[in-house]
Amino acid sequence: MRVVIFGGAGFLGKRLANELLIKGGLSSGPVNELLLFDKSIPENFITDSRVQCIEGDFGDESVVRNILTTSPDLIFHLAAVVSGEAEKNFDLGMQVNLNASLSLLEICREIELKPRLVFASSCAVFGGDVSKPIVDETAPIPRSSYGTQKAVIELLINDYSRRGFIDGRSLRLPTIAIRPGKPNEATSSFVSSIIREPLNGETAICPVPIETEVWVQSPKSVTFNFIHAANIDESELGGNRIITLPGSTVSVNEMVECLGEIGGELATSLIKWEPDEFLQSIVLTWPPHFNVARASQLGFIQDKSAGEIINVYIEEEGPFK
Amino acid sequence: MRVVIFGGAGFLGKRLANELLIKGGLSSGPVNELLLFDKSIPENFITDSRVQCIEGDFGDESVVRNILTTSPDLIFHLAAVVSGEAEKNFDLGMQVNLNASLSLLEICREIELKPRLVFASSCAVFGGDVSKPIVDETAPIPRSSYGTQKAVIELLINDYSRRGFIDGRSLRLPTIAIRPGKPNEATSSFVSSIIREPLNGETAICPVPIETEVWVQSPKSVTFNFIHAANIDESELGGNRIITLPGSTVSVNEMVECLGEIGGELATSLIKWEPDEFLQSIVLTWPPHFNVARASQLGFIQDKSAGEIINVYIEEEGPFK
Numbered sequence: 001m002r003v004v005i006f007g008g009a010g011f012l013g014k015r016l017a018n019e020l021l022i023k024g025g026l027s028s029g030p031v032n033e034l035l036l037f038d039k040s041i042p043e044n045f046i047t048d049s050r051v052q053c054i055e056g057d058f059g060d061e062s063v064v065r066n067i068l069t070t071s072p073d074l075i076f077h078l079a080a081v082v083s084g085e086a087e088k089n090f091d092l093g094m095q096v097n098l099n100a101s102l103s104l105l106e107i108c109r110e111i112e113l114k115p116r117l118v119f120a121s122s123c124a125v126f127g128g129d130v131s132k133p134i135v136d137e138t139a140p141i142p143r144s145s146y147g148t149q150k151a152v153i154e155l156l157i158n159d160y161s162r163r164g165f166i167d168g169r170s171l172r173l174p175t176i177a178i179r180p181g182k183p184n185e186a187t188s189s190f191v192s193s194i195i196r197e198p199l200n201g202e203t204a205i206c207p208v209p210i211e212t213e214v215w216v217q218s219p220k221s222v223t224f225n226f227i228h229a230a231n232i233d234e235s236e237l238g239g240n241r242i243i244t245l246p247g248s249t250v251s252v253n254e255m256v257e258c259l260g261e262i263g264g265e266l267a268t269s270l271i272k273w274e275p276d277e278f279l280q281s282i283v284l285t286w287p288p289h290f291n292v293a294r295a296s297q298l299g300f301i302q303d304k305s306a307g308e309i310i311n312v313y314i315e316e317e318g319p320f321k
Numbered sequence: 322m323r324v325v326i327f328g329g330a331g332f333l334g335k336r337l338a339n340e341l342l343i344k345g346g347l348s349s350g351p352v353n354e355l356l357l358f359d360k361s362i363p364e365n366f367i368t369d370s371r372v373q374c375i376e377g378d379f380g381d382e383s384v385v386r387n388i389l390t391t392s393p394d395l396i397f398h399l400a401a402v403v404s405g406e407a408e409k410n411f412d413l414g415m416q417v418n419l420n421a422s423l424s425l426l427e428i429c430r431e432i433e434l435k436p437r438l439v440f441a442s443s444c445a446v447f448g449g450d451v452s453k454p455i456v457d458e459t460a461p462i463p464r465s466s467y468g469t470q471k472a473v474i475e476l477l478i479n480d481y482s483r484r485g486f487i488d489g490r491s492l493r494l495p496t497i498a499i500r501p502g503k504p505n506e507a508t509s510s511f512v513s514s515i516i517r518e519p520l521n522g523e524t525a526i527c528p529v530p531i532e533t534e535v536w537v538q539s540p541k542s543v544t545f546n547f548i549h550a551a552n553i554d555e556s557e558l559g560g561n562r563i564i565t566l567p568g569s570t571v572s573v574n575e576m577v578e579c580l581g582e583i584g585g586e587l588a589t590s591l592i593k594w595e596p597d598e599f600l601q602s603i604v605l606t607w608p609p610h611f612n613v614a615r616a617s618q619l620g621f622i623q624d625k626s627a628g629e630i631i632n633v634y635i636e637e638e639g640p641f642k
Contacts, residue, residue: 090484128560137453139460141479141561148480152473158462159469163411239449240462 001029002070006058006104007078008036009045011179012120015223016076021048026074027231028116037067038079059100061107068107071115074230077104078120083146084185087282090145097149105156109165117157118229121170123215123244125151127285134290136244143285144187154242161234161241169229169237174217174247175286178313187282191216194252195259195310198270199320206252207276213288215247217302218309220316225300232298244292246302254306262310263320322350323391327379327425328399329357330366332500333441336544337397342369348552349394349437358388359400380421382428389428392436395551398425399441404467405506408603411466418470426477430486438478439550442491444536444565446472448606455611457565464606465508475563482555482562490550490558495538495568496607499634508603512537515573516580516631519591520641527573528597534609536568538623539630541637546621553619565613567623575627583631584641 003020007013017036025031034051041053056063058079068075079096080086086093101119108115126134127143140151150172157168179192190207191214197204217225225245260268296302303309314320324341328334338357346352355372362374377384379400389396400417401407407414422440429436447455448464461472471493478489496509499517504510511528512535518525538546546566581589617623624630635641 137458137460139458140476141563142476143483143560145480145484148476151476155461155463155469155472155476159466162464163466239464242462 001026001031001073002033002035003031003074003076004035004037004067004072005076005078006037007080007120008053009038009041010078011181012176012219012222012226013038013076013078014046015219016078016226017046017051019223019227021046021050023227026227028073033070035067035070035072059096061100061103064100064104065107068111071111071113073113073115075108075115075117076120076226076230077101077117080120081146082184082186083122083124083144083282084187084189084279086146086149087144087187093145093149097146098152101153102156105160105166109160114164114166116230117166117168118226119153119157119168119170121150121154121172121242122147123172123174123247124286125154125172126287130285130287132287134244134287134292136292136294144282158239158241162239167234168241169232170242171225171229172242172244173222174215174245176219176222177216177309179219180313180317187279188214190279191255194271195255195313198259198263198267199314199318201270203270203272205272205274207274207279208252208283209275210253210256210273211251212284213249213251215286215288215290216250216309217245217247218312220312221301221303228300236298243295243298243300244290246292246295246300247290248303248305248309249288249290250306250309255310258307258310262314322347322352322394323354323356324352324395324397325356325358325388325393326397326399327358328401328441330359330362330374331399332502333497333540333543333547334359334397334399335367336540337399337547338367338372340544340548342367342371344548347395347548354391356388356391356393380417382421382424385421385425386428389432392432392434394434395437395439396429397439397441397547397551398422401441402467403505403507404443404445404465404603405508405510405600407467407470408465408508414466414470418467419473422474423477426481426487430481435485435487437551438487438489439547440474440478440489440491442471442475442493442563443468444493444495444568445607446475446493447608451606451608453608455565455608455613457613457615465603479560479562483560488555489562490553491563492546492550493563493565494543495536495566497540497543498537498630500540501634501638508600509535511600512576515592516576516634519580519584519588520635520639522591524591524593526593526595528595528600529573529604530596531574531577531594532572533605534570534572536607536609536611537571537630538566538568539633541633542622542624549621557619564616564619564621565611567613567616567621568611569624569626569630570609570611571627571630576631579628579631583635
């Protein structure tokens with residue numbers, strides 16, 4: 001089968017690509033061609049005869065149309081302007097996260113054999129009253145433009161699927177932690193920073209109070225869940241293609257304690273507590289408590305604890321110091 | 322103040338216009354100019370020196386932009402491709418209900434003094450499991466393209482309002498009954514037909530089983546609610562500009578009984594029971610039970626009963642025979 005990953009050179013896109021290559025296939029057949037599309041892709045990004053890398057602008061309809069002339073069987077759509085950037089640059093967020101995503105759906109509609117599409121949505125579609133737990137039936141009332149744009153595309157993927165134009169699935173991703181590398185423009189970036197930077201002997205800024213709780217999932221689990229979403233049969237999903245992934249509720253305090261157990265006071269002292277009004281205005285509206293039975297019933301997986309999430313990171317990215 | 326009604330020559334648009342003219346103003350001031358925009362407007366539609374009628378295509382951005390050069394203080398957006406038509410003609414529904422509505426928001430964003438915008442959304446944003454009552458927190462999972470397009474614009478109006486580009490309010494309209502005139506392409510058109518046509522001595526087709534329940538509101542109440550929506554202060558709405566109007570749950574059977582009480586067996590015998598698969602595939606996914614406290618708290622009104630709804634119709638449109 002032919003697989004395309006939009007956003008294929010991003011952190012999650014690369015993990016997903018590698019996992020697909022290791023597995024060799026999905027429930028519907030072996031992966032013969034894997035096309036990775038992103039705005040820039042390092043040389044020798046992934047060396048595998050099945051992989052082709054194409055650089056381009058996801059916002060350019062003709063570029064996306066050109067990619068899809070190969071009539072892929074499966075598309076992962078991870079291309080996005082991240083939350084902080086979409087909040088600061090409204091037009092760019094609308095252009096990429098909404099208009100270009102809608103354009104992708106329209107191009108998919110032209111493909112004769114309807115492609116399966118796995119869309120990286122976000123738990124940032126929720127916002128507001130953080131005291132009530134989110135259940136599968138809770139209405140998304142985003143408190144960010146990023147969350148709004150994701151919620152819009154989820155609705156459209158449901159309708160395009162209902163009409164038989166595509167076979168879509170939207171996964172609402174929790175905050176992904178711990179991300180390796182550098183901080184990015186995601187408003188949740190600090191969740192990774194406060195562990196990653198101290199383990200590297202560097203300072204990190206925590207912009208929210210220590211009692212703040214977040215809803216997180218490890219890169220390992222989310223990669224499993226992306227592939228699982230691609231493997232589920234359409235008949236299992238019924239009329240709703242939206243799945244809120246089963247993250248874990250973790251407080252900043254718990255994360256700092258786990259960091260202390262591993263790196264001692266030296267590590268925790270590297271966290272600088274600097275409240276940031278802009279980040280708080282978004283992050284503190286994300287509900288950290290969920291009761292999402294549907295994802296578990298459908299076989300999506302969850303991390304066990306903050307400790308496990310940090311240990312997985314150390315295992316994968318360590319050793320440190 | 323300057324007021325624009327997109328869809329101003331439609332049944333609700335005209336009622337709203339007349340009501341505004343009778344009232345003479347809103348909480349924020351007198352209505353000095355009332356611009357009615359629609360694709361076609363009869364001659365001498367409303368004769369009032371404050372009224373200007375403009376015909377045009379809501380899907381044409383330049384036309385809408387031209388209308389908004391007057392920098393209106395208040396905009397009612399009732400322009401839409403109705404549910405049945407949007408289901409049959411996907412491209413047209415997307416063009417008008419989604420793209421042109423988004424374009425309207427973008428043009429509003431350019432207006433220096435942010436306009437108040439009242440959007441006619443629909444309870445068709447809900448669908449699926451009709452056994453559970455809809456509450457204010459229930460996620461819209463539309464089972465029609467029309468419902469999807471309305472749900473998308475609601476989300477965008479929330480975000481455009483949050484960002485201060487507009488001061489928006491989205492009203493989720495129940496099925497409006499009883500509409501005078503002719504049946505239209507709305508999938509709910511039969512709800513009016515089964516009362517209106519027999520009262521006129523004509524046959525009507527009921528495409529759903531007699532035990533079917535619907536969530537309805539009278540034209541009189543919905544017109545009140547539109548004006549009420551325009552009068553509410555922004556501060557009362559908080560972060561969520563979406564209001565599910567308080568309709569009434571009425572069964573087809575109840576309506577037929579009320580019709581019988583008024584018109585006797587002669588009237589009820591004019592209803593032909595002809596199941597329609599297409600209409601049922603949409604109408605029977607509309608939940609008829611709601612528990613929407615927020616609208617009542619905000620002062621929106623509800624009809625008392627099926628009898629009242631029919632009697633209001635007879636009062637306004639009769640006498641019959």
